Amino acid sequence: MPLLHMSINATNPEGVAQILARILGGEAFPFPPCPGAWIAFAAEDDGTAVEVYPLEARIEAGPETIAFTTAEADTTPTFAHIALASPLTGEEITAIGTDAGWTTRTCNRGPFHCIEIWIENRLLIEVLDAAMLADYRANMTAANWRTMFGI
Numbered sequence: 001m002p003l004l005h006m007s008i009n010a011t012n013p014e015g016v017a018q019i020l021a022r023i024l025g026g027e028a029f030p031f032p033p034c035p036g037a038w039i040a041f042a043a044e045d046d047g048t049a050v051e052v053y054p055l056e057a058r059i060e061a062g063p064e065t066i067a068f069t070t071a072e073a074d075t076t077p078t079f080a081h082i083a084l085a086s087p088l089t090g091e092e093i094t095a096i097g098t099d100a101g102w103t104t105r106t107c108n109r110g111p112f113h114c115i116e117i118w119i120e121n122r123l124l125i126e127v128l129d130a131a132m133l134a135d136y137r138a139n140m141t142a143a144n145w146r147t148m149f150g151i
Helices: 013-024 090-099 130-139 142-149
Strands: 005-010 027-030 038-041 049-054 057-061 066-070 081-085 104-108 113-119 123-128
Touching: 005 013, 005 123, 013 027, 013 038, 013 049, 013 081, 013 090, 013 113, 013 123, 049 057, 090 104, 090 113, 113 130, 123 130
Parallel strands: 005 049, 081 123
Antiparallel strands: 027 038, 038 049, 057 066, 104 113, 113 123
16 A cells, blocks of 8 residues: 655745645645645645644644644654655756755665655655656565565
8 A cells, every 4th residue: 555645844834845746746735734734745636745744733642633732843853754756857856955955865775766855954855756766666675675684
């Protein structure tokens, strides 16, 4: 089953969502359930999306459903990251990250290549163009993982 959507946080949720929408070939909109949040949809318009919350936002278990609260903003880097497929070329993806002023570079992960874009120079997204995605799908399998690491 594919990942359907996920959430991240940012200093500038609208700006980050607009850039993610460009990378995904889709559109960005406000995300009314959480004040100040935005959502970036992929071009396929199949529900694939990234929600972008303000740094201060927190999601908690409310009495019947999630509740949005706030806390002190945390600007430290995090271990969490996402990989996204893009309909754009590697050059177009790199230009978007570079134009935003974010660390952007092409990297070899072993079983696949990707373009690292460090959102607000804090949060990593790995972006794959069509060729990178083909390599990812061919090489990032449980069988290959067992072989690579002798498991």
